[in-house]
Structure formats: C-alpha cells, structure tokens
Amino acid sequence: MAVTSDAVRAALRELRIELPSWAFGNSGTRFKVFAQAGVPRDPFEKIADAAQVHRYTGAAPEVSLHIPWDATDDYRQLGAFAVDHGVSIGVINSNTFQDDDYRLGSVCHPDPRVRRKAIDHLLACVDVMDATGSRDLKLWFADGLNYPGQDDLRARQDRLAEALSEVYDRLGPEQRMLLEYKLFEPAFYATDVPDWGTALLHCLRLGERAAVVVDTGHHAPHTNIEFIVALLLREGRLGAFDLNSRFYADDDLMAGAADPFQLFRIMNEIVAAGAIGGEVRFMLDQCHNIEPKIAAVIRSVMNVQEATAKALLVDRAALHTAQQEGDVLGARAVLMDAYDTDVRPLLAESRTEMGLDPDPIAAFARSGYAESVIAQRVGGAAAGWGA
Amino acid sequence: MAVTSDAVRAALRELRIELPSWAFGNSGTRFKVFAQAGVPRDPFEKIADAAQVHRYTGAAPEVSLHIPWDATDDYRQLGAFAVDHGVSIGVINSNTFQDDDYRLGSVCHPDPRVRRKAIDHLLACVDVMDATGSRDLKLWFADGLNYPGQDDLRARQDRLAEALSEVYDRLGPEQRMLLEYKLFEPAFYATDVPDWGTALLHCLRLGERAAVVVDTGHHAPHTNIEFIVALLLREGRLGAFDLNSRFYADDDLMAGAADPFQLFRIMNEIVAAGAIGGEVRFMLDQCHNIEPKIAAVIRSVMNVQEATAKALLVDRAALHTAQQEGDVLGARAVLMDAYDTDVRPLLAESRTEMGLDPDPIAAFARSGYAESVIAQRVGGAAAGWGA
Amino acid sequence: MAVTSDAVRAALRELRIELPSWAFGNSGTRFKVFAQAGVPRDPFEKIADAAQVHRYTGAAPEVSLHIPWDATDDYRQLGAFAVDHGVSIGVINSNTFQDDDYRLGSVCHPDPRVRRKAIDHLLACVDVMDATGSRDLKLWFADGLNYPGQDDLRARQDRLAEALSEVYDRLGPEQRMLLEYKLFEPAFYATDVPDWGTALLHCLRLGERAAVVVDTGHHAPHTNIEFIVALLLREGRLGAFDLNSRFYADDDLMAGAADPFQLFRIMNEIVAAGAIGGEVRFMLDQCHNIEPKIAAVIRSVMNVQEATAKALLVDRAALHTAQQEGDVLGARAVLMDAYDTDVRPLLAESRTEMGLDPDPIAAFARSGYAESVIAQRVGGAAAGWGA
C-alpha cells in the first residue's frame, strides 16, 4: 500500500538541512569571484542570512561554521545571536588549506612542523566545538600531490592516520569526527583521501564516533553515489551528506539542479534505510557564483525536500514484491511512479500546516530582505573563502 | 645511490606473470568476435599456447583456468600436460554469468534457488583447486542492476556476504579467496562489487585469506590506480593484479599499451613496497580481438617487465631525500629519470643470462609455431568466452 | 503565457518515434546474451512486435530495418506485411562490422578490396531503400583502431570521405544520408567518426542531403548533448536522434531511464527550435538485455512522450524574459516548472482522445500478446544481432 500524504508530511518535518555559513559569502572559480551586493561581512551577518532560509522553509535550523573564516573572539555571543535569529550553530569545519605553509599539504606534509601546525588547528576547532556546543567536527583535507613522485603515497597515509588519531582522542564522548573525501582539486595527481573507501578505512581504525562525509561533487565520473550511501548506511558510517550538484567536477551548483533524478535516488536509499531524522547530517555545500545567494539556498532546500518527498512516496511493499519476483519493469515502474509525481502541492500544504508561506521563494522576495541588506551592508570587506 | 643493473636483473627474475587461458581463445565485443586461425579448441591447446609465452619470456610459468570454459574430466591429466609443457596451473576463476539463470544476478539474485546454484558452482571451483593444487580462487561477479529500483542494493550486499562466507569457509588453510571489483559492464546501473572499497569491506569481514583483485580496466575515469595499489599493500590486502590497459572502459588491451606511464607508476608502488616475488599475483587479463594472440601475450609480458625494470631503477634514496625536502621538481625528476631510461638492452641482457633469446617476439616468430597450429588445428570449435 | 494543454496535446500528436527492428530480438553484452522466450525469428515477426508498440501508443508508425539482419528476398512483401499491421518501413541501417573481413575496418580499411566490399554493401542498402520506399540511409561505422600506430588516422579520413562520396552520389533526390558518430566501442583507441564534429565535417562536404545522427549513448562523459542538438539544429544538420539512455558508456538502456532530466533538456532544444514533426527523425536504439522487449519499447516511447510534453509546457515567453533580464534563478524556475509537472494525466487524456487506452503498458499486458508469441514462436533461431 502506498504511503499516505499525511505520513509523507510527517516524515518531511523530520528532515533538517544544515546550511554552510560560507554559502552566503562571495565565491567563484580560479578565474574570477564576482562580487554581489549585500553580501555578509562577518559571521553574524552570515547567520542572519542563513536564518532567512530557515524562516521561509522551516527546515534549516542549523548553520555550519568554517574556522577560521568564521572565527570570532566570543562564540557564546555568536551562538546567542543565532538563537535570537531562530537558528543554532551546527557542525564545525576546519581549514588546513589556506596558509602558505600548506603548499605541500597539512596533516600529510613531509615536514613535522607543518603537520603539528595543522593538527593544532584541528584541536583548536574542537575547542570551538566545546564553546559552541557543536557535536560534529567535519574534516576535509586538500592534501595531495600534483606530480607523480612528489611525495610518498603510503607515508602520507601513515601521517594522516597519526593526525586523525590525535584529534579523535581529543573529542568529547558526545562529539564525532566526520571525514570527507574528494577525488581531486586542489590536488591534481593524487589526493590523500580521494574516495569513500579511504575515508572509511581511517574511520574504522579510529572508532565508532568517526564517520564518512559524502559530497555529491567529489566523485569520479559515472560513480553511483546512492550505492555508496547504501553501503555506508549498512556499515553505520554515513556521518553527513554535503549536498550540491554538478555536471562536471566539484561544480557546487544548487542541490538537485544538475541531476534531480540522482538526488531522488540518493534520498530513496536514505528513506529506505530509515535514516531521515537520525544520525546522518544533511548539509548543503554550494557556491552561488552567479545567482543571488539567499534565494539560491532557499531553492536548494526546497529541491532536497522535493526529492525526499518523492522518496517517501515510494510504495515500498509493491517495490519489494516486484523486486522479489524479478519483475524488472514492474519494480522500476513503482520507483518512477513516485519520481514522476508532482510533489509541490504536497510541500505547499505541509508548509501551510507549519504556518509558513507555501511559496518560500516568493515570500522571501516580497520580504524586501535582499534589498535591505544591499542598502545596509555598505563598506567593509565582503565575506568570501579567504575571510 | 642508484640501483645497479645486476640488482635490477636479479629482481626482475622474481617477477612472474600468470597467463589467463582465455587470452588464447577468440574474443571480441558485443558487435563481433573475429575468428582467428589456429586458435585452441580445448584447455590443453590453450596451455600449449601459454607455454610458448613462457618458453620465450621465462617469466610466465603459470596458467589460470576459467571454469567451466576449461572444465575437464581429469584435472590431474591437465596438470601433468602443463608440467610437460614447462608450466603449471595457477589461479582458478569462477563463472557465474553465462547461464540463463543468472539474468538478474548470481550470488546476489533475489531468488534463493539461483543463489544456491551460484554458490554450488563456487564450491565446485574449490574442488577444482583441490584437484589442481591451485592456491587461489578468483571471484568476479557480473551481478548488478540495469535500472534503478530493479532490486534492493543493500539486500544484495547481504546476500553477497552470505555467499562469500560459505565459500570462504570451504577453503583449505593454504587457499585464498581473491575478490575482484568492476565499475560497470555487464550491469549498467549498479554493480554489486563496483570498487575496491566494497571488495575490501567484504574481505575484512571474511578473514585474512581474503584479498582484493585490482584490474586496471575496472575503474571510473580519472581513478588513480597506483593510489589504490599503495593503499591495499598498506593493508596487506592486495591479492592479485589483473593487468591489461584501456583508453575508455574495460577495453582489455595489452598491458602497457594505452598508458605505459601508468603501468610504470603502478609497478613503482609495488616495487617500493617490496611486493615483487611475494604474495601478490600478477596476472594478465586481456582480449586480443584483432591481433595475433600468442605474440600479443608475449608483448604484454615484455611490457610489464619493462615497466618493472624502470620501477626497479628508481633511485629510492634520492627520491626520499627530495620528497622530504619538499623539492617537487627534484623528486619528480628522480622518478622520471628511471621512466625515461631505455630498459630494453637491460632486459635483453637478462634474457641472454637466462638462456633465452634476447628478442622473444622475433624468436617466437622464427619458431613457426603460429603457422604449425594454424595447419594442425583444423576442425572443431575454436575456444572462446562461451566454451 | 504558458502553453495550453490543448496545444501540448496537438503538438504531441506530431511526435513520431521510429522503432528499430533489432530491439525486439535478443541482445546482450560480450559476456552473455540472455535468451528470452517468444523472441522474433525473422523480420516479419519483428515488425509484428513493433506494430504492437504502435497499436498501444499511436506514436510509433515506422520500423527501421537493419541489413543484413532483416534482409529478405521480397521487400515489397515485407512492406505490405508492415502496412497490414498498421506500420511502415522507415530508415535502412547498414552493417559493415560483422564480417570477418572487417576486422581492421570497412570503408576505412587499408586494403582497397575490403573497402570495395563495404561500399558495395552500402550501395546495396540504397537498393533496399528503393525497394522499400525508405527515405533515409543511416550509416554507423565500427571502424577504428585498438592501438596507437595501428593505422594512419588521416589516411582513414580520406578513405572514409571517398566511400561516403560514392554512396551519396548513388542516392535519389529524395533520399538522405544520415551519419552517426560514436566515441568508442568496438574500437578502443581511435574511432574514425568519434564525434559530431567529424560527422558534420563529412556531411558539409557531401551536400545538403547529408545530416548527422546523435545517439545519446555515444559521447564522452560529461558531454552536453542538448548543446550539440541545438548546434546541429542551428546548422540544419540534425538528421536523426537515436534515443536510449546510459549511466556509463553505450549502455543502450530505455530512453529516459538513466537521466530523465537530460532527455527533457534535449527535447526542450528540439521544441524550442520547432523541430517536432519536421525533418528530424526520432528513433529508439536500445537493447533490452534483461527486461521484456515489447513492454520495454512501449515504456521507452512513453518516456520520450513525457519528456516532450514537459518541453512543450515550457512558458517560452516567460523564459525569454527572464533570460534577457539575466535572472538566473527566475529563468531556471520557468524551465523547472515544466519539468516538475506530472504530465501523465495529460498524456492519458491525449491517448483517450486518439481512441487509445490511457495506460499502454497495462493494455498491452492484458492483450495476452506476449503469452501468445511465447506459445507460437517455438523452434527456429531467435533473432539477435547476428541474424
């Protein structure tokens, strides 16, 4: 029997999508960062923008910080500011790729001095977690090589393991380490954590509070991401999902924009595993290089909600029966019946029930917020990846 | 200090490249299998052809069998025939993809009857190992899905784990299970063992005598294969290497033909780990669709030898120093100095020392073997992937 | 102003999807062709099956033949048989890849004798066109190289141009030559017509009745196919579209199965150019390796119809305005509003208007046709790629 609309709406309310502070700052490619008017100039303004997304979607109550981009003297003040704006501080992201010392790597660098510096930064991020009450430390390492022979692939794994171990030991009993992988960029020959297998191997060694982060844009062409999701869920090691979309490499486009069917298939594995509302953190990690940022984040949240709603609509009993019978076309039809459904009315209804405007994009546009910050945020340096 | 030519030649003599019986039969694409004259018609003739490769290279003393393509009533006779020809029987390869029952999978099939049949075949392969004295069972599963929703990705992993466990338990104390992964083909949406991470996870669960098989053609575009090799060697779980080369997908061209620098980088990781002459089996797995088969296999063995010789020439002390100093161009130069060396004279000398002709291709051509089998092997059905 | 439902239904009736005779025969990969019961044994039975698809969709009135797979002594009889079954014979496809002579190529082969043989086959295909009243000759060449150096890339282009020219000159004034390109397979190093640019260059030299065939599965990873479609339409050289879908290479899955958003984007360019119902032939070119073939073709036709209906629903005036204003999110929203619409009710209504069952899959299943051909088609050799 198919899921009822009530059940879908109830399940959807469990879906929380964490927002990255940096999505609201300027971003771009190596060729150009196009400046946008009204962009935040500090972590407070970023949180204020993020709060707008939650205000109109009701689904994005947490904001990830990126240290040092969001470093501040008083994290309690920042946390209070967030709460005043209806959101809270979520995951802490480290940065070991923007100091000149990290030219040849951070925790995998051949020089112990640089490794020490990188590890100290990671430990400082745990301090920030303690100060903000964040539960998860998210680690992405840009470490890698541009040329064959440049360094020893295997020795770098040893150094990585050692660094992770020290940081893991520093975590409190309720804190987790989330390890992200990425095929390439900025390293162009070998990356030290290039795939889910490498990330998982390190997590298995570290302990139960280490889990893998999947970023949709960090895979080789043709990689079946929902397969990885299903596997990590089976192992209990899917820590978080960095949502975005791509046509080519790590394009960081809005989630669901490049391949909405892929996003549906991913959410389908998550729904099938009962993982909505559980330990997996769903986060956006996007760059709105050419489009207005707050509206783009609202749209991305809506895209994830729509994909999830479709996944929730899958008639799992019928699907299971067709699969067991080896009915290839029948099983596919059950899945596609959910995907082909227009879930926008259902989501509009759900929002109305929650006291929200059924059309978040239009409501935000009417609010005049975008215009007001353009008027107010004059002078100062716009936030970006470097600050 | 750079390695001496003597040391390189000594190390090269440790390198054994196992030959697949099926490389000598007809092969092709889904579009056409082009028949070649003189192709073997049974496992005996395949072994006779493989023995020619060893005769002229001195580096290929073992032949892998594929069951049921090489099934015979009397494996002892087959083994004796091999010994008479100067070679021996190596790895046993299973086949759970060419029976109509396997349309939707074998060990991952939703129907327990089909799974039982597949497992029974795998157990029968262990019987063959007992009869032939083979130490390694190599498993490649074509299992997978063509359409999203067709079956349950996670349930299939459970079925796979169960099947592997039963077979692993049947192995003798000196026998190993080698598990191969492949991104796609023949499955076009999801493959049940698509990457090294999935294969390794199963091996870790099974026990110490389970290890991963890396096939150069089984990866997503842009995958750094030598990184995987280094990682698996670090874990002690690189069981075997299926050598071949590709420009696109699983093209199964001659090893070293598409990207000789990649083959060098792979062998460089293997040499750096001291894994020549150890537990890792180096095997060819190729399809000589348009070129003469025996000569193509000889050429492939030579290509692997040349890549290995270059890897052996790397001045590891100088490399290590440059790497430690962060000298990107210097470290790269040490590696490339070995790659740019013409190692053919060194290999010719090595062959002469072993009493072989310095030019195996020319010696084989002069022998008249190709012409004689064309004359003799008239009538009967040429061996191919189906027989 | 958005398109009305009436206008969409009227436009949809212009969409004709030609069916390949070979989709109804057995197919597979190099690993295995799984036999299905009830598969046609000759071109007559293939046409009978294809006619079923048209009977339930009303959108597939033509069947492509593949010579020699569908060769017959009396094409007038075959044509009459088709008409009796409510369909007609469409494009003629040549085959210069399944003769042992073509091991190293056909029209690009270094040996003039082989080239002559291949050209003669192409000329014979034009004879078949004359006999069947077919308007289009569709050429796909498997020609290419497996190894660098194997032949002269440039000389092969000269030979190709010469062959195409001779065949083009033989065409009647109402006949066209449609030239297909493909990145790889069966050739694994270089293909002689690998991309749209090569195909178009030859067409430009030949004359106005030569046009390019785009097959969705024949591109490098990440290729933007709708861009190619837009470009070829701009040049007036999009001759035909071979529809199917893929996750990896030339997987030949059902159209719309792997990436329904891509199919929508492609049809969107076609609709935007007003090319439905014009000179572009829309054809399926698929392999139903594991699923029932007739139902799979019906589903594929429906998938193309749904993508086209969505493309027809795009509010082009609103899209144009948003594009002109540089409103990135607004323009995208106009496009996605059409894609997110559930067009199945609209298509069901359209079918009812045409006197068809609103649910073609269910109607075909109820008809008992599949069961009847299984009962009837006993004995004889099932049709496949080789016959």
Add this chain to the structure above:
Amino acid sequence: MAVTSDAVRAALRELRIELPSWAFGNSGTRFKVFAQAGVPRDPFEKIADAAQVHRYTGAAPEVSLHIPWDATDDYRQLGAFAVDHGVSIGVINSNTFQDDDYRLGSVCHPDPRVRRKAIDHLLACVDVMDATGSRDLKLWFADGLNYPGQDDLRARQDRLAEALSEVYDRLGPEQRMLLEYKLFEPAFYATDVPDWGTALLHCLRLGERAAVVVDTGHHAPHTNIEFIVALLLREGRLGAFDLNSRFYADDDLMAGAADPFQLFRIMNEIVAAGAIGGEVRFMLDQCHNIEPKIAAVIRSVMNVQEATAKALLVDRAALHTAQQEGDVLGARAVLMDAYDTDVRPLLAESRTEMGLDPDPIAAFARSGYAESVIAQRVGGAAAGWGA
C-alpha cells in the same frame, strides 16, 4: 629506413615553443594561490624570466602577452625590452572574464551593452597586436551557463558569431584569429565554445585566417586529442596548441607530466603532417601552483622536445608498410620503438651543437638567477591572474 640522428636534430631546431607571460606569475586554485618569492611584478619582469627559459633551451624565443594583465603604456618599449633579452613578443591573448560585467558572459551576454564592451576589448587587443607586431590574436571565452534554462544556447551562438565577425574584419591581412575551446570551467552547465567542432564551425564561417586552438586540458574524459589534431591539420585549421597536462580536468600541469605517451602521440601526428616549423604555434599554458616557475617552464620545454624527438625517430616507411599489411602488432612496434628510445642523449648533443649547456635545468640552477630575483623583487605586488 629509420631517420638519422642528424635529421632529428635538424628538425628539432625548427621546433619553437612560445611561453605565456602568466606562467611566471602566481597562480592557484579557487582554494588558494600560494605566493612564491621572486615572482615578477610587471610584464617586463615576466619577459625577463621567460628569457631565461630561452637562454637555457634555445627553443622558446617568443612570449605571449595577456591583456590586460600585461597592459602597458608603451608596447614598443616592452618589445624592445624583449629583444634586449633575446626574445620577442608573440601572440596576444584577450581577457573577457575578469570584469564584474562578465558575470553572465561577454560576447554571448544577453545584454548588448556588455557584448559591446567585450568586443571593444577584443578590438583593443588588435591594436596591441599592431603595436607589438604580433601576428595572432588568441581568443578564449569563459562564456557559458551554470544552470539549464539560464540563457538560450542557440541565441548565444548567434551573438558569438556576430562578435567574432566584427573582430575578424578588423584584423590586418597578415593577422590571424585563433579560437580556443574548453569543455567546462568556469561555466558548469554549458560552455559556448565547448569543443573543437564548435570552434571550427565558427572559423569556417569567418575565413581562412581563423583557426582552432587545442589545449590539452580542455576535453572531456577519454577524448582522443591526437585524432582532433590530425583532423584539424587535415582541414588546415590547427592554429595553435596550448600545451600542458592533466590527470582530471584543466589541471594545467607541466606538459608531458601526466601522460608522456599522449604528448608523444600528439607530436607524432604533427610530425607526420610535416607541421613542425610551419603555421601551427606551439605554446605552453600552464600553472605552476606549487613548484618553482622558471625551472618548471624549462622542464616543460624539455618534455615537449623529448616527445618531439621521439616522434621524429619514428620509422615512417616501416610504419606505413606495416599499416598497409594490416600488421597490428608490427605497426604498433614501429611506433613504440621510437617512444621507448631514450632521447635525452640526442637532445643533450643537440644543445651542445647550439652552444647551450646540455643540461638546461642544472645550468639554470647554477646561474643563481632564481636567488637573485628573490633578493631583488622585494615590495610591490606579485603578478598573478588578476594583475
């Protein structure tokens, strides 16, 4: 008969590799530009560095300028400075991607004002050509879309054609337009000139003095670049080659570093076509993000020379014979015999004949130039992609 060493050395002296001024400035990824000491601060210092490369290789007598990065008030002075340093100014590169106006494109932008601005910049680049005596205008457009629907693919081609036409008409009779293509980055959904076919179509419309630029890093995965080179040479439309190498996307690593065999295959097509010393310009276009820049450029020039030397060593008569005979392994062996040759002694000898040090890397290192510019170039802003 194989080519003699004398002939190879003579041919090598015809090979000129143009250097891009920007290779000597700082570069990086969107994540970080690592500053290097001693980096030039203006076009004069860039030319001085480039002249070092020519001083030690004797093969790089020309330097490309990038406008506005290298804009200066007095190009005659800059030209004279170059001549004083033993080099001259080569190709002029335009830049229509680093102004905030170009957020949605330049010559393809929907707004005519922005298009006008972009065209005016291109025309100003022709003025620079007139002032510097440069013969070639190299155009690369970052124009494209990040999201489906964002703009009209076809209308953008019309705008592009119009802009190119105006600029082409402005060129003097001895001046050429070189049009570069690139698959993606910075645009992530569609690029307006994504492939060689699109570039060539525009060139064919423009006239005989328009030709295509091939950049090794600008293709989809698996693209056969030497095929494109052969095709463009056959059409007489290969204008220039931007040499670099990549493992993933547009990595801009040193030429020959990622796949030396590919570079050899490319140079082999160029040598086979007799195109060394002709109209094709060979240029480097690289980013030395982590390695010392001048030494990296010297190494890159040497890599191109080595690949070319190997291509020159190919025994073309033997190759042709084997190809004509359909001898797959024999033809491949002829090609590989050249590739496997260690050409470093030959190049050393050639340098000695030219009065150069046989080891350019060592000679440059000994010169103390790197240390002297680090000492001298203190203060001021290091040149990079933005200045």
